[in-house]
Amino acid sequence: MRSLLFAANWKMHLAPAEARAYLQQFLPRYTQRPGREVWFFPTALALETVAQALGGRDDLGAGVQDIYWEPKGAFTGAISAPLAAQTGARAALVGHSERRHVFGESDAETRRKVAAVLDAGLTAVLCVGEKLGERDGGQTLTVVTRQLTAALDGVPAKALGALVVAYEPVWAIGTGRNATPADAAAVHRHIRSWLRERGAARPRVLYGGSVNLKNVAELLAEPELDGVLVGGASLDPVAWTQLVQTEAT
Numbered sequence: 001m002r003s004l005l006f007a008a009n010w011k012m013h014l015a016p017a018e019a020r021a022y023l024q025q026f027l028p029r030y031t032q033r034p035g036r037e038v039w040f041f042p043t044a045l046a047l048e049t050v051a052q053a054l055g056g057r058d059d060l061g062a063g064v065q066d067i068y069w070e071p072k073g074a075f076t077g078a079i080s081a082p083l084a085a086q087t088g089a090r091a092a093l094v095g096h097s098e099r100r101h102v103f104g105e106s107d108a109e110t111r112r113k114v115a116a117v118l119d120a121g122l123t124a125v126l127c128v129g130e131k132l133g134e135r136d137g138g139q140t141l142t143v144v145t146r147q148l149t150a151a152l153d154g155v156p157a158k159a160l161g162a163l164v165v166a167y168e169p170v171w172a173i174g175t176g177r178n179a180t181p182a183d184a185a186a187v188h189r190h191i192r193s194w195l196r197e198r199g200a201a202r203p204r205v206l207y208g209g210s211v212n213l214k215n216v217a218e219l220l221a222e223p224e225l226d227g228v229l230v231g232g233a234s235l236d237p238v239a240w241t242q243l244v245q246t247e248a249t
């Protein structure tokens, strides 16, 4: 059976009380399905609220949007992977395009973050993707390969097998312009073979970038997609409930 992961990236939205209200709408409407997981990435402030509301269910999970690689110490404003884990996170995004392009995160930093996430026993969701100029210049696979190599070279096969990679072309994030299923599939195949060559048994590769209720069925019809990472369209609990229950043909 095909298994699918739906990840909601709430970015800088939804305070704890709003997150609680959101899940009070989502949970009664959502029917658990075999082979389907739904993960939420709230702000660090709402992480505990979300993790507690999900109540330890296997098919639902909470994660953190970013971490600093040191486990603890004098790093004002930062949070670490062990702190996120103790607050209820099961997973952590690493290298989201907004971290890379708004906050200037480097490939070298993604590597330290992946290592810290794995050390804390969390699932790393590594985000990769090219900018518009790079796509137009035919550089998509070169950029994605560079990002994978920088973040993951040397990570043992077993850890690679548990990792999730999200392919999120920068030009598709928050723009309303999604990659076509065929565009996404070509990059997913490349990511999957890169991971398999390094011993990852069943790598999971998500697509992200302007996924919404209208285009999700068409995207999920592409078997290369193991799920989606969704920003804007995850903020409304009713629409999100519908999105995560979309039939995958």
Ligand code: PGA
Residues within 6 Å of the ligand: 009, 168, 172, 173, 174, 175, 208, 209, 210, 211, 229, 230, 231, 232, 233
């Ligand atoms: P979007 O964001 O769905 O709003 O395009 C996706 C993401 O940044 O993870």
